[in-house]
Amino acid sequence: MRRGLADAETEQVGAALLLVATVAAIAWANLGSGYDAFWHTDARVAVGEWSMGLDLYHLVNDALMAFFFFAVGLEVKRELTIGELTDRSRAIVPATAALAGLVVPALVFLLIARDSGQAHAWGVVISTDTAFLVGALAIIRPQHPSRLRVFLLTLAVVDDIGALSAIALFYTDELHVVPLLVALVALGLIALVRLMPSGRGPLYAVLSVVVWFGLHEAGVHATLAGVAVALLIPVAAPRQNDVERVVELTRAFRQSPNPAYAAAAGRQLRESISINERLQRSFAPYVAYVILPVFALANAGVVLDSETLRRSMSSSLFWGVVAGLVVGKLVGITGATLLAQRLRLGVLAPGLTIGRVAGGAALSGIGFTISLLIVGIAIDDPAAQDEARVGVLAASVLAFVLGAAVLRALDARRPVVPPGTVLLRPFDPRRDHYKGPTDAPLVLVEYGDFECPFCSRATGMVDEVIEHFGRDVVWVWRHLPLHQHHPHAELAARAYEAAHLQGRHFDYARLLWAHQDQLERLDLLRYADEIGLDLVRFEADLDADDVLRRVREDEDDADLMDVAATPTFFIGTERYDGQWDAPTLIAALDARRPTP
Template structure:
């Protein structure tokens, strides 16, 4: 998650920024998985209907694209697998780039467990497959069992509906990123058609050009598209699967968190448009809003739904049409290839992910997020055996014989069904034995007037607690919301500040928190917070001392208190509480002791505070 993004709901939304994570948990995941399943069933029914011959005939329809004497001849099936699926790998690449730059994979403590589990989930299935499938002569197709289908995985999790799934979902999404990287590397290194040097050099030059596009003053989107298409042809000519051009372009596209100056500029233009609506202001505001987000974020948001609801269903329709006649099923039951795929995906993924996670916890090399225990990991590990999109994709790359491909597809489909059933059983049994508890839904440490820094009456009927970061631009914007809330309620609201310095992305946030505490020891914490929010780009130790002097503090005492164990303890105590509640984005609000979900503009916060003061009506039995 972007360090400055609004805090997600602890139990109903994800903490990952992947394109799947942008779909609302439950409805979006179920819809995407349901559509993928429908098109899979349609492909199977079509291939096994009285008109089954038309399935192969349709997808083998010749397609020619030409300009003058230059003609590219292919088939409709290859258009889907080689061209359309490039968009899928492009969005996967965007997700990978963002996770390594701003997301879960930037923080070792959070990343180590799912990363190691993902690596084990790549290696163990491949070893099991090779051991079982060796007699078939298709052991080189081990890539079929290494990848998890993220769309089906999240859809299955939404269908099963375990309580409080957000922590597990974040774990699985982080794991899926590493899983995707492994699958992409396997395709590039082991399933190419022989490397051609000259086209590869051309591809390298094109990648350098694409990396420089970010410096263009305009037309960057068009430039990415034009040179991306050129890169696709160069990689195809080099003997590497051309879909990897999508990954290459995505990794070269910049990603960055929203910048405070850009956000403030958008706010100023929005105010100007409200005061004087006209086309010029509207165009400027549109450009400002667009430019405040990285092109990575914009592309994921724009293309994610098309991938989920168009590209992947189309791929399923083109590749899941396995012949399930008695002869094929009989051959599959006796085939080491089929059983190798089933065992690799179902057993290998479960043992690799769950076993490595347990080992990491036992050795102390890593730790799970609060509220995430081994029963949940076991259920997620079982569902990770649902291999579909990339598994079927690699089937077409690794196996040449159509009949043998059908045996492999039977294994992939059977493994997916078994993995879903196993995951459902584990979640059902585990949740009945040990009912899970919500994490971060209720304020862990109640408001303490003798300890906390606050504005308003400590006995006010309305209470709002904010966990914030003085270097976070959105916390700065939230101060306006809080001011409006206090103006609305007057003495009937009490606002409490607690520290959540995001040190991984804000290098001076911890020092600013210590300065706040040092100023509080002289009774001037509000003045210090205001001046620090107004100067978020200047929060070095020298800057903080200057601010202390400007607001009239005893600077020598300020410096002493700034370095004191007391100030450090106060800040770290808030950080421990935040860690226990699994808070890792700012600002995060608790209204009436319960975590606020949704926007934090003044109107929304006022409504939430008014609702929190209403007596709770328990549902009748």
């Protein structure tokens, strides 16, 4: 699950706004009776003789939160279709941990709160608040957080699926068949909208409103309309033909600027990205900056007077919520991760230790958004609701403190090593691209970019080094395409990997270095033809998820080591910071040659 800097910034600012709204809600609720009176203000929608009334509290929880669940559903659909969860080997550990993080907290809650009369509210403790989780990582700032963040975000997707399923299956009291059928018919029509040549946006919007009203009148929690609609929104990786068409239209506009070409280029550019990803990008700021803060303002307002706190301290419901979130999440996620490793179901990403997973598992006890939503759904008694809400707030604070303590303790215990001075992943002949004997006493690892002119110059130097040392050195190539400066570098890296699958990657690399200013797709296909590759297979491999993932894994390692320039060399496992000329590098290698 790769997210850009803009996404991370949105999540962090959203988490800050969520915290501010939470504090504001608590302060408002404790200032007098205005809080409850405001959120119970009636709001009514009427069409002819038909009308539906909701107070502001339910308008937020049932209607506004449908947009939040729509955004969650879009992300779930993307990850299941083209994201991290399509690869079993990468997803199995966080997915297994997420399932345990759903089940174990519920069991802990039931064990403690079984006699409270609110045992059916176990759903309160199963969900992690992703926004607060990401914000917490930003505040704690553990060393090298990128792999932990990816692990936790992958876990959060499965967590969301489980929480949404629990709402649908266990917190629906009664069903009214006719409006449910109306909602199902509308969902069927939404599935067909993708076949329309144009005007799909308005149709999606109208039919989504029908689904929401249908589910609401059927007795199903209406927020699930957002998930149901999102799962039917198509998602696909950009097709190369569409991208090439954008290039053609842009070239036409550059040669003859006119409104028709501008409109066509804009439309083709928009259509080249699937509607799922366009909607994710469009909705994210509104969800983070508006919907979730308003939800917190409507749901976190609990009166923290002495009576409420005294009642909570002696309530098994309160302690069930706290223990379920704080203890259940920590034990469930950490234990499942250990078990998955022991059973060899999957492996943790390089640089991600079980200690860091435990720190992330502790932070996963921050169960806010869906936890507070389920409090309102599952518990009718206002006093019990207050106890559960206090429990959610207390658990979130404790989970943050515990997670911060674990991660900072780990950072304090390990030696302080400047990022990038030690190679994260040693040479692995089963995976790496290399020249030379695998048992050579000297290992030279290069992170490079096929569009980088400095890397091109370094190739001659590397050839000299190999010639000088002969069988005493093995040279290893890893990808680090610098997207901001070299827009064709990633595609070139994928082409190199596609050539590797036919055993001709070194021959292909020579053509890449010789034509650094000609790395468009058609150029890459031409080079493959020049060295006699199977073009049909090459083009299929060029677009394959496995090939892209192989390049991204090298990038992730570089990110984790804070390596951001090319070429970057490591001798053995230590970073080399000297000049790139052959005599200087040969001297550096000689200095690190193992003594007999």
